[in-house]
Amino acid sequence: MTEVLCTVSTKAILLGNEAIARGIVEAGCLVACAYPGTPSSEILPAVAKFADEMGSPMAVEWGVNEKVAFEMAAAASFTGSRSCAVMKQVGLNVAADPFMSSALYDLKGGFLLVVADDPGPHSSQTEQDSRHFAMFAKIPCFDPSSASEAKEMVFDAFDLSERFHVTAMLRPSVRVDHCRQDVELGEILPFKGEVKFEKDPSRWVCLPAKVRVNHPKLNAKLEEIRAAFETEFRKYNYEVPAKKESVLGIVASGVSFSIVSDILKSLGREDVAVLKIGTPHPLPVKMVTDFIEKHPRVLFLEETYPVMEMQIPDRTKIMGRWNGVVPGAGELLPEVVAGILADILGIESPSGADSMLKDTLEELGITPRKPMLCPGCPHRASFFSIRQALPNAVNPSDIGCYSLGVNQKAVDAIIDMGGSVTMGSGLTLAHKVAGIDRPVVSTIGDSTFFHMGIPGLVSAVYNRHPFVLAILDNSTTAMTGGQANPGVGEKLRKGDEGRKVDIEGVCRGCGVSHVRTVAAYDVAAGKEAIKEAWESAKEKKEPAVVIFRHPCMLLRLQQPVIPVRVDPEKCIGCKFCINFFNCPGLVFNEESGKAYIDERFCVSCGVCLSVCPHGAIVEVSEEGE
Amino acid sequence: MQYVIVGIGGQGILFTSRILGKIAVERGEQVMGSEVHGMAQRGGSVISHFKVGNYRSPLVMAGDADILLAFDQNEGIRNLHFLKKNGSMVVNVHSEDDMKNSSLTAFLKDRSIRVYSLAGYELLKKHMGGNFLFLNVLLMGAMCGANISGLTFEEVSRAVKELSPSKFEDANMKVFRLGYDSISSGQ
Incomplete structure (x- = not known):
């Protein structure tokens, strides 16, 4: 995480998410859990950082998905601890089950749920409003208008949760999460209670009989909270x-x-x-x-x-x-x-797009740049291998950087986290019923595989679905900014040691017999591994797994530097490299009708050497150039 | 003072608003800004908003920005509508010819927009071994050299120095001076 603090007395410029994190630590929260997702991702690392700096004893941990994170935090509140769960809006869909049932509980310790919404959306598959979810579960919701207000609301949400024994939601939207503002800093509030789980099945076991008591009780609480919002919260209303x-x-x-x-x-x-x-x-x-x-x-x-x-x-x-x-x-x-x-x-509308500016953009051919995989990204190499190995395959994919594989025509369908595995099953079933022999190769990232890929894989083994699952392991949760995950084994707080979970072992443990690992940059080996896996899947009537491994470029690890150039004599302008490799460092010059290396972006990973069917991409020799 | 900072994901735009923020807070001014994180950071168009003064919203409205800081020429042109009349653009230029487009020059003239351009990639190739990650500090230097932000050489260079990771401190100071001189000497 970046060094963000520049402190002047008790004020600091914080990102909205860091302000929320600071509030969580200052409010004396003892257990904080999350799964990263834009726009919420920066909250938990900042909680860990402030907890380290301020000497809080609190536990700060990534859950393997939002449901896991939610349940860990909710159970901690059963002991009287202040606890919180943090996620993005679609993360609450994953955690909806424990969210809805725990809403009916008479909670003990303050339980804060931070859900970051993404109107726009900028980095999400929906622009759903989590305040609706608060209404659905009948719990109170705070909607901050700035970073400093979001921080203050953290304290009030914890207090309100303890006063009425309910889950309290803080719903920042992306512009609050990612705004930067000067924020007042404080110290950690002393914890006055006692951490103790007291056995009380009538309180902590969600039997239907209990719901019949708790639901009317929750309705009554909600009216009391409404009355409090009418009169007591004039700083927000x-x-x-x-x-x-x-x-x-x-x-x-x-x-x-x-x-x-x-x-x-x-x-x-x-x-x-x-x-x-x-x-x-x-x-x-x-x-x-x-x-x-x-x-x-x-x-x-x-x-x-x-x-x-x-x-x-x-x-x-x-x-x-x-x-x-x-x-x-x-x-x-x-x-x-x-x-x-x-x-x-009835006043003049603010000037729309100026016609002269419009003409400029048209004449110069300037359009917004679409997101692309980074130069040197191992996923680009993997997608190229997968697409070239089985061009006729259907390619479901998943949520993460690799959704950008759509630029390489190597991603055909995405629904949600883990959906690549289960879509693999669904497509295979439809093909089977219709008697179609068409390969299915799904792609999923390492963190997403742990998040929700595993149940789908177990189901596919059990039901004997022959398709190929390619796990693109870049040893991080890249799209959200590079958080650790079980495959990495690192934890958030200083001195906390995690244990690395082995992806190959997990796949074998799920019952997959064909598990192969290849270096993502090795295009020839990648192609071969995909073909072999598909043959194995068909023969054994079960899913086969290929793990493509290379660290994310954002980890900035040392790797061989292989400068390349496009030989204009050999380039025939077919755009094969643009269409199927799609690298920011490899672009097409419409005037000359040839591809060239854009040195502003090229990181000399050397992968494109194996891409051009005409051998026009060549290594820059040391003497010649 | 309202800034809009535009470029392509991965160019180091976020560092710029951290520098501006540090200076403003040390001056005792209120700041408010908006950043882009997540998918859009992956090589796509990115935009940061930064406001110094008594504002509530983190976003700059089209037609309100005092300064447009463009890490990429095309992104700069695409976001010119954010500038108010008499505003200024500091831009990393890669095609001088495009900057001479007649519709563009007519627009700039109509809005009385001043353009301070520098060939950032050429400068970094010549002086910094082609390490384009220094673009952010180069542009801060250029903005300071253009004398449009009301910020002095001393206060910006001090903020850059203090926020630089120690291994890049000397290089950042050199690049800052390079950006400053490339504009201030050209005026």
């Missing part, structure tokens, strides 16, 4: 009144409040009032309906679903998502909010 007679009222939560505040200020509007809501569930309905009554029209701004809006019984005066004033999808960027305001207030 408050009105910024209009200075003149108001023409519009705005109810805003999260970062939408921050954005609309800056816009109103720059417009100099003194006839618009804003009601800020930091606790969207349970909504302080009276506070909001009183505000609605005072204003001729009321606009609701919140991300990404109409969670506050839906809790208002009479929406006639509301302009929001129900009547299409606010777009039903996408991030509420400043330009979007300014456009909505301009329409409502």
